[in-house]
Amino acid sequence: MEIKKKAKDLDLDENEFLELVKIFLEVSISDLDKLQSAFIKKDVKQVVEAAHSIKGAASNLEFQDIYEIAKGIEKNALKNKLKGIEKAIQLIREKLNLIAKELAI
Amino acid sequence: MKKILVVDNHPLILQFMVNLLKKRGYEVLTVLDGLSALDILKDYIPDVIFIDLVMPNIDGKRLCQIIRKNPDLRDTYIIILSSIVAEEGINLEEFGADACIAKGPLKKMAENILAILDKIEKKELERSPEVLGIEGIIPREITKELLWVKKHFEIILSSMSEGILEITPTGRIVYANPFALSLICKTEEELLGLDFISLFAQEDRQRIKSLLEAASIAPQKISEEAPVILNNKQIILTFLPVKDEEHNSIIVILVDITEKKQMEARLLQAQKMEAIGTLAGGIAHDFNNLLMGIQGHISLMLMKMDVSHCYFKHLKAIENMVKRGAELTKQLLGFARKGKYEVKSINLNEIIENCLEMFGQVRKEINIHKNFQKDIWLVEADRSQMEQVFLNLFVNAADAMPKGGELYVETKNIVFNDVDIKTLPFKTRPGDYVKISITDTGIGMDEATQQRIFEPFFTTKERGRGTGLGLASVYGIIKNHEGFITVYSKKGKGTTFNIYLPASKKGIQKEKTSSKEILKGNETILIIDDEEEILKVTAEMLKSLGYKVIMANDGKEAIEIYQKNKKDIQLVILDIIMPGMNGKEVYETLRTIDPKIKVIISSGYSFNNQINEILKQECVAFIQKPFSLKELSQIIREVLDKK
Numbered sequence: 001m002e003i004k005k006k007a008k009d010l011d012l013d014e015n016e017f018l019e020l021v022k023i024f025l026e027v028s029i030s031d032l033d034k035l036q037s038a039f040i041k042k043d044v045k046q047v048v049e050a051a052h053s054i055k056g057a058a059s060n061l062e063f064q065d066i067y068e069i070a071k072g073i074e075k076n077a078l079k080n081k082l083k084g085i086e087k088a089i090q091l092i093r094e095k096l097n098l099i100a101k102e103l104a105i
Numbered sequence: 106m107k108k109i110l111v112v113d114n115h116p117l118i119l120q121f122m123v124n125l126l127k128k129r130g131y132e133v134l135t136v137l138d139g140l141s142a143l144d145i146l147k148d149y150i151p152d153v154i155f156i157d158l159v160m161p162n163i164d165g166k167r168l169c170q171i172i173r174k175n176p177d178l179r180d181t182y183i184i185i186l187s188s189i190v191a192e193e194g195i196n197l198e199e200f201g202a203d204a205c206i207a208k209g210p211l212k213k214m215a216e217n218i219l220a221i222l223d224k225i226e227k228k229e230l231e232r233s234p235e236v237l238g239i240e241g242i243i244p245r246e247i248t249k250e251l252l253w254v255k256k257h258f259e260i261i262l263s264s265m266s267e268g269i270l271e272i273t274p275t276g277r278i279v280y281a282n283p284f285a286l287s288l289i290c291k292t293e294e295e296l297l298g299l300d301f302i303s304l305f306a307q308e309d310r311q312r313i314k315s316l317l318e319a320a321s322i323a324p325q326k327i328s329e330e331a332p333v334i335l336n337n338k339q340i341i342l343t344f345l346p347v348k349d350e351e352h353n354s355i356i357v358i359l360v361d362i363t364e365k366k367q368m369e370a371r372l373l374q375a376q377k378m379e380a381i382g383t384l385a386g387g388i389a390h391d392f393n394n395l396l397m398g399i400q401g402h403i404s405l406m407l408m409k410m411d412v413s414h415c416y417f418k419h420l421k422a423i424e425n426m427v428k429r430g431a432e433l434t435k436q437l438l439g440f441a442r443k444g445k446y447e448v449k450s451i452n453l454n455e456i457i458e459n460c461l462e463m464f465g466q467v468r469k470e471i472n473i474h475k476n477f478q479k480d481i482w483l484v485e486a487d488r489s490q491m492e493q494v495f496l497n498l499f500v501n502a503a504d505a506m507p508k509g510g511e512l513y514v515e516t517k518n519i520v521f522n523d524v525d526i527k528t529l530p531f532k533t534r535p536g537d538y539v540k541i542s543i544t545d546t547g548i549g550m551d552e553a554t555q556q557r558i559f560e561p562f563f564t565t566k567e568r569g570r571g572t573g574l575g576l577a578s579v580y581g582i583i584k585n586h587e588g589f590i591t592v593y594s595k596k597g598k599g600t601t602f603n604i605y606l607p608a609s610k611k612g613i614q615k616e617k618t619s620s621k622e623i624l625k626g627n628e629t630i631l632i633i634d635d636e637e638e639i640l641k642v643t644a645e646m647l648k649s650l651g652y653k654v655i656m657a658n659d660g661k662e663a664i665e666i667y668q669k670n671k672k673d674i675q676l677v678i679l680d681i682i683m684p685g686m687n688g689k690e691v692y693e694t695l696r697t698i699d700p701k702i703k704v705i706i707s708s709g710y711s712f713n714n715q716i717n718e719i720l721k722q723e724c725v726a727f728i729q730k731p732f733s734l735k736e737l738s739q740i741i742r743e744v745l746d747k748k
Contacts, residue, residue: 011212016124020211023117056188057117062210 003103010062018103024061025100028054032093035073039085047077047085054092066095110149111135112142112168113157113186118208122155125215129222139163140279143171143298151181153225155218156202158187161352162279163297166200173201174294182225184218203230268340268359271347274321276301276314279354288359290336301357309333313342320344320355338363371531374556381560382581386710389437390682392430393709394636396731400427401642404734408649431731438710439493439578439585450483450609453491453539454516460495461514470509471502478516482539482608490582497575498543498602505547505600513544518608531589537608538588544601550594558592623735624742628675629653633663633691634707635683639730643678643737650738660686664694671699676745678728681708681716692719703744707732723747 007017031050038046055070073088109131111122119135126133134149136142140162142154154172158165165185172178183201188208206217224230262269268285272278278299286293289304301317302310313333320327323346332339338361345356403424410417454477465473502512517540526535550558559580579602583590588606630652634640637658644654655674657663660683667674677695681688688706695702701724706716709730719725726744728736 009212010210011215012124019124020117020121023120027116053115056208057115059188059209060117060121060211060214 006062021061021099021103024057024063025096028057028066028092028096032089032096035085036089039082039089042082044077044080044082047082048074051077063095063099066092069095108132108149108151108153109134110142110145110151110154111186112137112139112154112160112165114138114160115157118157118186121211121214122218125218129219131222139165139168140273140277140298142168146172146175146178150177153182153184153222155184155186158185162273162277162354167293167297169200169202171294171297182230184221186214186218268357268361270301270357270359272301272317272355272357274353274355276317285359288335288338288340288361304335306334316342316344317355320346321353322346332362332366335359339366378559378580385437385577389434390708390710392434392437393730394639396427396430396434397709398636398638398642399423400431400731400733401639401646403427405642405645405649408734427731433574435493436574436578439490439582448485448487451486451488451491452481452483453486453541453606454478454481456488456491457495457514457516457541460492460499464496464499464503468499468503471506472509472511474511474513476513476515478518478539480518481516482518482537484539484586484606485609486586486606487582490586494579494582494604495541495543497579501575502543502545502547502600505545505549510546510599513542515542515544516540517542519605529589531591533589533605534607538605539608541604541606542601543604544599546599549596549598549600550592551596555592555594559590623650624738625651626741626745627651627653628745629655629670629673630676630678630741631655631657631663631666631670631674632678633657633660633683633688634678634680635659636680639680646734646737647741649734650741652741659683660688660691660694663691664698667695668698676703676705676741678705678707681706682710688716689719692725696722703747705740705744 003014003017007014010017012020031053035047035050035054038044038050051070051074055067055074058064058067058070069088069092073085076082076085107130109122109126111119111126111133113119113122113135114137119137123133123135134145134151136145138160142156143163156165156168160168163171165187169183169185172181172183182203185200185202185205186208187205204221206214206221208214221230262282265282265284268288269280269282270278270285271280278296278301281289281293281296286296289296291299302313305313312329316327316329323344326343326345328343329341332341334340341360341362343358343360345358347354347356403420407417407420407424410420457477458475461473461475465471499512506512519538519540521529521533521535521538523535526533558576560577580590583604583606586606588604590605591603592600593603594600630647632640632643632647632654633656634643635658640656640658644656647654655666655670657666663677663679667677679688679691683691686694688708692704692706695704703724704719704726706719706725706727707730708716708727716727720727724744724747726740728740732740
C-alpha cells in the first residue's frame with residue numbers, strides 16, 4: 001500500500017494517517033473478536049453491532065474491501081443468516097493483518 | 106469561538122476530530138457516550154457540540170433534546186455527525202440540532218465540518234434539513250434495516266404497561282420508556298442522567314442500593330417481592346443485568362401493583378366482615394332463644410300477677426332488660442345481614458324525616474339541615490331496619506359533636522352507568538340508586554379508625570356508651586339491601602357517610618298498622634321447636650291466650666301429628682332452624698298435606714332466603730324471637746283472621 005497516496009486521498013498527513021489506521025486496527029480487531037464470540041453464541045444483535053462498527057470505520061478510511069465484507073455480514077445477520085460468517089471473519093482478519101504488515105504497525 | 110465537544114463512541118472518529126480541529130486552533134474535548142457528555146456539560150459550556158446518533162448510555166437524539174432544554178447551552182451549536190442520517194432523513198427541529206453531516210470518507214467529512222464551522226464563525230449558519238456529505242456515499246440499505254428493527258423495539262417499549270428503565274451499573278438512568286416516565290412523573294429530559302436511587306423515598310434507598318449492587322454482578326434477573334413506594338404508588342422492581350464484552354447495564358422493570366394491592370385489601374376486608382358476620386349471626390341466634398325463654402316466662406308471670414305484687418316491678422325490670430338484650434341481638438343480626446324481614450317499596454325521605462324528628466327532640470344542641478330530593482325514587486327495604494340505620498348514623502354524628510354542631514342530611518336520585526361504576530370504591534351494578542348523605546361537623550376520624558368502623562365491637566366511645574354494633578349493623582343492613590356505604594372523614598373537620606340503595610320499580614306499598622291490645626282466641630295450634638324450654642313456654646303463652654296447644658319436638662313428629670289431626674289444627678308455629686328436617690322441609694311437607702295451611706315461622710336467627718321464599722306463600726307470617734305475649738297474640742290473629 002502506498003501510504004503517501006492513501007493519506008493524500010484522505011487529505012491527511014502521513015503521521016495522522018498512520019495514527020488513525022492504528023486505532024482502526026485496534027478497534028476493528030476487538031470488534032472482530034466480539035463478532036466471533038457473538039457468532040458462537042448465535043447472538044445476532046451483537047453480530048450486527050460489531051459488523052456495523054467495522055464497516056463504519058473501514059468506510060472512513062476508505063478500506064473498500066473490508067467495508068464490503070462487513071456490510072455483507074451485517075446484512076445477512078439482520079436476516080438471521082449467520083452461515084458463512086466464520087469465513088468472512090477470517091477474511092477480514094487477514095486483511096487487517098495485511099494492513100498492519102504493510103504499514104509495519 | 107474556541108470550545109468544541111465531540112460525542113462519539115468510535116475512537117477513530119474522536120481522534121480524527123481532535124487532529125482536525127486542534128490544527129485549526131480549537132479547544133477539543135471528547136466523550137464516548139451521552140451520559141458522559143451530560144456530566145461534562147454540567148460545568149463546561151462549549152460553543153459547538155458534534156454528536157453521533159447511535160451511542161450507548163443515552164443516544165444522540167435524546168442528548169440533543171436534553172441539551173436544548175438547558176438554558177446555559179442555548180447559544181451552543183449542535184451538529185449531528187452520523188452514518189444513519191443518509192438513509193433515515195432527519196428532522197433537525199425535532200432534535201434541536203443546527204446542522205447534520207453524514208459520516209463517510211474522512212476527507213469529505215473534514216470538508217463539511219470545516220465548512221460548517223466557517224459558517225458558524227461568520228454567523229452565517231442557517232438551520233437546513235440538508236444532510237451534508239450525503240453525495241458520494243454508498244447507499245447503506247443495511248442501516249435502514251437496522252433502523253427498522255430498532256423501530257419495532259421502540260414501538261413495543263412505548264406500548265408496554267410496565268415501566269422500563271436502563272441504568273448504568275452506577276445507577277444513572279440512560280433510558281426510560283413512556284410508561285416509566287408517567288410512573289416517575291418526570292419528562293425524559295428531566296429523568297435521563299439522574300441517579301435511579303434518588304427517585305425513591307429515603308427509607309427505601311438502602312434496600313434499592315443493595316439490589317442494584319447485587320444486580321450488577323448477578324448473572325440472572327433479580328426480583329424484589331416487597332414493593333417500593335414511588336409517588337404514592339406501590340411498585341415492584343425487577344432488575345435484569347445486560348452484559349456483553351463491551352457494555353454493562355441493568356434493565357429495571359417497574360410494575361405498578363397499587364390497584365392490585367387495594368383490591369386484595371378490599372377482598373380481605375370483605376372476607377373478614379363475612380366471617381365476623383357469620384359468627385355474629387350465630388351468637389344472636391342462641392341469645393334470642395335464651396331471651397325467648399326468659400321473655401316467655403316473664404310474660405306468663407306478669408299475666409297472672411297484680412301490679413301491687415312485690416315482685417311485679419322486678420319482673421318489669423327483667424322484661425326491660427330482655428328488651429335491651431333483644432335490641433342488641435337485633436343490631437348483631439343487622440350486621441350479620443340477616444333479619445330483612447318486611448321488605449316493601451318505601452319512600453326514604455319520609456323515614457328520614459321521622460327519624461330526624463325523633464332525634465331532634467333529644468339532641469337540641471344540633472342544627473339539622475335537610476336537603477331532600479323531590480320525587481325521590483322508592484327503594485325496596487325493611488322500614489324498621491332503615492330506621493335502625495338512620496338512627497344509628499344520627500346518634501353517631503351527635504356523639505362526634507358533644508358540644509353541638511351541624512348535621513347535614515341530603516337525599517338524591519342518581520344513575521350509575523357502565524363508566525361511573527368503574528370509578529366507585531366498591532363493586533356494583535349500573536342502574537338507578539338513591540343516595541343518602543349524612544354529614545357532621547364533629548371530631549372526624551383518622552385513616553386507621555375509618556378502616557375499622559364497620560367491624561362489630563369496634564368502638565372509640567368510652568366504656569358503657571357504645572356497643573360497637575351501631576355502624577356494624579348499618580353496614581350489614583345496607584349490604585343486605587344490595588346497597589353500599591362509604592365514609593369520608595378528616596380529623597377535626599367532620600365525617601360524611603354516603604349510602605347508596607338501588608331504586609325500586611314498584612309503587613309504594615302500605616304498611617300494616619299494629620294493634621296495642623293482647624288478642625285472644627280458642628283455635629288449636631301446633632307448635633314445632635327443637636328447644637324444649639321454648640316449646641314449653643310458648644305453649645303456656647298460647648294456653649294463657651285461650652288456645653289449645655299440640656307440641657312437636659321435631660319435623661318428623663310434627664308431620665305425623667298434622668297428618669292425624671289436620672282437621673283440628675288451624676295454625677302451625679314452626680321454628681325454622683332445627684336439626685334433622687329443617688323448617689323449610691317441614692313446611693313443604695305440611696303444605697302437600699294441606700295446601701291452605703296457615704303457618705307462622707319463628708326464628709331466633711333471622712330472616713334468610715329460605716324464609717323469604719316461604720313467606721311468598723299465602724297465609725304465612727314471620728315472628729322474630731324473642732317475642733312478647735302481645736306480639737304473639739297479634740300475629741296469630743292476623744294469620745287466622747285472613748280470609
